[in-house]
Amino acid sequence: MDILKNHNQSTNKQGAGSPTANPPALFVRDLTVAYNRKPVLWDIDLDVPSAVVAGIVGPNGAGKSTLIKAILDLVPHTSGNVEIFGRPYKEQRLIVGYVPQRESVDWTYPITALELVAMGLYRKIGWFKPVTARYRERAREAMDQVGMADFADRQISRLSGGQQQRIFLARALVQDASMYFMDEPFAGVDASTEEAIMAILQELREQGKTVFVVHHDLETVRRYFDHLIMLNMRVVAAGACSEVFTEENLRRTYGGRLTLLDRAVDAIGGIKP
Amino acid sequence: MIWTSLDTWIVVAAALAGLASALVGSFLVLKKMSMMGDAISHAVLPGIAVAFILTSSHASGVMFLGAAVIGVLTAVLVQLVQRYGRLEQGAAMGVVFTVLFAVGLILIEQAAQHVDIHPEHVLFGAVELVPLYTLQLFGLAIPRGVAVLGVITVVNLAVVVLFFKELRLAGFDPALADALGIGSGRMHYLLMVLVALTTVAAFEVVGSILVIAMLIVPGATAHLLTKRLVSFLVVACGVAVTAAVLGHVAAALLTAPENGVIPQALTLLHRRVVVARQDILGLLVRHTETFSTKGNAVLVPEPTGLNLQQLRSLPGSPFPAGSGMLRLALITLRLSGSVSRTGKRYYLTPQGMKQAHELLRSHRLWERFFHDEGNVLLDELHPAADYLEHYTDGELREALAHKYTGEGRDPRGNKIPD
Amino acid sequence: MNDRLLRVLMLADYNTRVVVFGVVMLGIAGGVIGVFLLLRRRALLADAVGHAALPGVAGAFIVLTALGADARSLPLLLTGALISGLAGMGCVLLINRLTKLSEEAALGIMLSVFFGFGIALLGIIQQMRGASAAGLGSFIYGRTASMIRADALLIGFAALGIVVLATLLFKELRLYTFDEDFAAGDGWPVHGLDVLLMSLVVGVTVLGLQAVGIVLVIAVLIIPPAAARFWTDSLAKMVLISAVIGALGGYIGAAISAMAPRLPAGAVIVCVTGSMFLFSLFFGKTHGVVPLAVDALKLRRQTRLHHILRCLYECGEAIYDHSKPISIRTLRDSREWGDQELERAIHTAEKAGHLRETRERAYLLTEKGRVEAHRITRNHRLWEIYLLEHADVAASHVDQGADFIEHVLGTELVAELERSLSIEELTPGSVHHLPAEQGVET
Structure with missing residues (x-):
């Protein structure tokens, strides 16, 4: 954990929404989640500095999505404590944005892309009040940001997988949060969308925001992330990407899955000490 | 209870x-299609109705043919609506079966004018009528419904035994079943036909709506108790038979017309509340009268009403201290608008006043009757009239009144209200 | 008869007017709430809740009779229904949480057990002294005839309240029915919204008991939104259309049942909305079967036309001369046409004025056809390149993919492709030549 403390000290001060510079952006202690008495996550401890793009990697069933959902209080956790910028999550809810997995919603639902993006503003609009033109304009700007301005009035089932992911991202952008959790934003998207999304994530980091991304493709880990959480029901390793993304840690994370490991070892060929 | 044939x-x-x-x-439970049983059991209604109209008889091949057709039709329609309507299966079933059921209901209501068919019997069953229609089989008089159910049970058993592994595979892994050439679709429709046939055979016993209980509850119980399909089926059948026996015994004990526990208890409660209500009305209305020097009752210009305490302690009050019945009766009186409450005091509403006067009229007419006909002493008049007033309906009261036209006053000289 | 029909439809009698108001408001409430129920994929819960209301109604009836009160008081019977409906819903949630049974099985069990219990209570009512179960029949089949003014007003205004609440919460209900996870992460009380929606469903169900009956009350909630789904892709419009269908169904159904009191009103209302559903299924503007079939037909014809135009254009390109007629044999050899397919394609293009037959079985693009052919070929090649550059599709598969998608893409995507590709820099050798923007002649 020493690595963490030294990492990104300077950018820490930019942490938007954080009253003091010292506390980590995300602080998790002893987080344990169990489904039907079967533990899915054990004793998760995390300290992540602000203004980083952090990857969460691990094999299938490692609990990556569950980790995000537990942090966001979407699944009940047996024990544990989550703080965002030094304060309990419940108080900081409004400065946290979330991009769920694309498959988690019904894409035949009768709404347009713009209406979907505007959902990110509902919290600001508040109970009972309708979505006015001013808010629609905000949503349109966000769509422009992700290169989807031409598709505002399309029904969402008539968008490609990459386009759907882009409007999900746009919805998160209008939330104007300080910290984002994204569940597999690169799943099933085309190469150009992946690049576009990544550019936006880096821009968010430049603005001092902290972004967590559940990720599958080990080959791009080193290029995409500055912070990495390697997960397999517990935290195998966490820290600056360049330091924890090692063959040793990969082996511990992915266990005996050799073919996968071979590909990964190829991918990190250059970083072995 | 006495057990008969x-x-x-x-x-x-x-x-x-x-x-x-x-x-x-x-x-159905294993395929997570429980509600399909619900849908089909509702949807067979038009089939039953058409068969009734065509043949005017309860058991007929036509009815089973109709049911089989409807079973497949429902399954097909649900799939079509699901595909073209971009709906989940549940919603598609909801659309299909409600419309079919509605059509069936209208047909039956129309047919009921011409054919001997009661919607209630189709919907809720009439198991008590089953033994009435019999057939001669092997020299035995077997109720027709039992014979039909026996045949269906054998058919279902035969299909389950013959196609055991196909049904299991199609239920567990439809894609693999298709790949092996079993045809999960065919198995699906076979199952739907059986469900429809079973529904028709069973509707006399439980009614077309409650068939769902028989379809699902045993299977769901077995699902919780066992892990293997064979034991699953055995447990399900055991549950079904046990439920049938226990159900009949319980129904006989609890709800039989003359000596069932529940009707008896409810009738008793009903009687006691009615009496208590009338007693309260009596107390309140008598309170609105005051006694003149001659001992005759005259109306009080502005009645003050009574509070709980007074209702309990006034002379003639049947309510002991702490009686819950008083409060209960007061609540129902207020609900039905006969009594109102202001502060802690209870008053008669105009409607309550009318009812109370009818009671008082009965009471005083009875007193007149006993006094004139039975030579009963004045002091003993009240309790007898008190008892009878609760059981006097309008007709009897008018008969009494007719007898004493022109009397206008009870033996004590109190006015008999109109 | 006609005179009566007219009187009923024009709401000449005050009583009819009040009953129709109640049923129409019920239809609107069912239509509005039903949309969210349908999108939440909980349609059958309404069915189960409807059945679960029976023991409540019967129980309330028994209690009221036993207590000597008026057992036909609608508010009290509906209170009973509300309590047992909510209890039934709670049972389903409980069975779901505590056992491994599927939600479906839980619904089936709850429905049948509650309904069976209700039937047993009805049996008891028949045995009770001093009770007349006459009024209860209308709760099973639905009968507007037994509806008195106060009942209709109660139903109407309660339904109105439900509609107003749903309208106020439109945005919240949309968010929660579309993406529960996001809503929860955004800090909305999703469990509260869940309970609210389900309570509104129970509310509509209970209000509908008298007019539509226990068994069919689900139809008021499901059929109108299912029918509305065929007409639009916008939630607001869907809610509106669904409400209109519900209201119309209630209006026509109540009118018919006012004229023929033997007909169960519930069944009539369901048949009327059911036929509107059937009509929507076939002719609904956005997802109806007929419009979709027409679209598919149009697409097929357009695809054929595009194929023949591109084919002629490419043949012209190959000989560096667009003004020479191309023989049918050349056309047939240049791509894998079925015999009929080629004839049809030529016929279609001829009729559209894109080509003409110059001599025996040889064809030339008209001026109009040449412009069109140029545009199509250009789109096609842009798309091929896009697939090559961006989507990692192997070059050998490009043609097939492009042949289809090209016809689906509108001008907007083509414009985007041009922007993202900077086509000027592409070398002609990449896949095909890329025709220049203006020059048709080479």
Whole structure:
């Protein structure tokens, strides 16, 4: 954990929404989640500095999505404590944005892309009040940001997988949060969308925001992330990407899955000490 | 209760219906298609109705043919609506079966004018009628419904035994079943036909709506208790038969017309509340009268009403201290608008006043009657009239009144209200 | 008869007017709430809740009779229904949480057990002294005839309240029915919204008991939104259309049942909305079967036309001369046409004025056809390149993919492709030549 403390000290001060510079952006202690008495996550401890793009990697069933959902209080956790910028999550809810997995919603639902993006503003609009033109304009700007301005009035089932992911991202952008959790934003998207999304994530980091991304493709880990959480029901390793993304840690994370490991070892060929 | 051959046939019919339903219902539960049983059991209604109209008889090949057709039709329609309507299966079923059921209901209501068919019997069953229509089989008089259910049970059992592994595979892994050439679609429709046939056979016993209970509950129970399909089916059948026997016994004990526990208790409660209500009305209305020097009752210009305490302690009050019945009766009186409350005092509303006057009229008419006809002493008049007033309806009261036209006053000289 | 029909439809009698108001408001409430129920994929819960209301109604009836009160008081019977409906819903949630049974099985069990219990209570009512179960029949089949003024007003205004609440919460209900996870992460009380929606469903169900009956009350909630789904892709419009269908169904159904009191009103209302559903299924503007079939037909014809135009254009390109007629044999050899397919394609293009037959079985693009052919070929090649550059599709598969998608893409995507590709820099050798923007002649 020493690595963490030294990492990104300077950018820490930019942490938007954080009253003091010292506390980590995300602080998790002893987080344990169990489904039907079967533990899915054990004793998760995390300290992540602000203004980083952090990857969460691990094999299938490692609990990556569950980790995000537990942090966001979407699944009940047996024990544990989550703080965002030094304060309990419940108080900081409004400065946290979330991009769920694309498959988690019904894409035949009768709404347009713009209406979907505007959902990110509902919290600001508040109970009972309708979505006015001013808010629609905000949503349109966000769509422009992700290169989807031409598709505002399309029904969402008539968008490609990459386009759907882009409007999900746009919805998160209008939330104007300080910290984002994204569940597999690169799943099933085309190469150009992946690049576009990544550019936006880096821009968010430049603005001092902290972004967590559940990720599958080990080959791009080193290029995409500055912070990495390697997960397999517990935290195998966490820290600056360049330091924890090692063959040793990969082996511990992915266990005996050799073919996968071979590909990964190829991918990190250059970083072995 | 006394067990007769009627009881035996009723239990046999219910057990067979349960057995037949449990056999096919188990597969519905396993396929997570429980509500399909619900949909089909509603949807067969037009089939039953058309068969009734065409043949005017309860059991006929036409009815089973109609049911089989409707079973497949429902399954096909649900799939079509689901595909073209971009709906989840549940919603598609909801659309299909409500419309079919509505059509069936209208047909039956129309047919009921010409054919001997009661919507209630189709919807809720009439198991007590099962033993009435019999057939001669092997020299035995077997109720027709039992014979039909027996056949269906055998058919279901045969299909389940013959196609055991196909049904299991199609239920567990439809894609693999298709790949092996079993045809999960064919198995699906076979199951739907069986469900429809079972529904028709069972509707006399449980009614077309409650067939769902027989289809699902045994299977769901078995699902919780066992892990293997064979034991699953055995448990489901056991549950179905046990439920049939226990159900009949419980129904006989609890709800039989003359000596059932629940009707008796409810009738008793009903009687006691009615009496208490009338007693309260009596107390209140008598309070609005005051006694003149001659001992005759005259109306008080502005009645003050009574509070709980007074209702308990006034002379003639039947309510002991702490009686819950008083409060209960007061609540129902207020609900039905006969009594109102202001502060802690209770008053008669105009409607309550009318009812109370009717009571008082009965009471005083009875007193007149006993006094004139029975030579009963004045002091003993009240309790007798008190008892009878609760059981005097309008007709009897008018008969009494007719006898004493022109009297206008009771033996004590109090006015008999109009 | 006609005179009566007219009187009923024009709401000449005050009583009819009040009953129709109640049923129409019920239809609107069912239509509005039903949309969210349908999108939440909980349609059958309404069915189960409807059945679960029976023991409540019967129980309330028994209690009221036993207590000597008026057992036909609608508010009290509906209170009973509300309590047992909510209890039934709670049972389903409980069975779901505590056992491994599927939600479906839980619904089936709850429905049948509650309904069976209700039937047993009805049996008891028949045995009770001093009770007349006459009024209860209308709760099973639905009968507007037994509806008195106060009942209709109660139903109407309660339904109105439900509609107003749903309208106020439109945005919240949309968010929660579309993406529950996001809503929860955004800090909305999703469990509260869940309970609210389900309570509104129970509310509509209970209000509908008298007019539509226990068994069919689900139809008021499901059929109108299912029918509305065929007409639009916008939630607001869907809610509106669904409400209109519900209201119309209630209006026509109540009118018919006012004229023929033997007909169960519930069944009539369901048949009327059911036929509107059937009509929507076939002719609904956005997802109806007929419009979709027409679209598919149009697409097929357009695809054929595009194929023949591109084919002629490419043949012209190959000989560096667009003004020479191309023989049918050349056309047939240049791509894998079925015999009929080629004839049809030529016929279609001829009729559209894109080509003409110059001599025996040889064809030339008209001026109009040449412009069109140029545009199509250009789109096609842009798309091929896009697939090559961006989507990692192997070059050998490009043609097939492009042949289809090209016809689906509108001008907007083509414009985007041009922007993202900077086509000027592409070398002609990449896949095909890329025709220049203006020059048709080479």
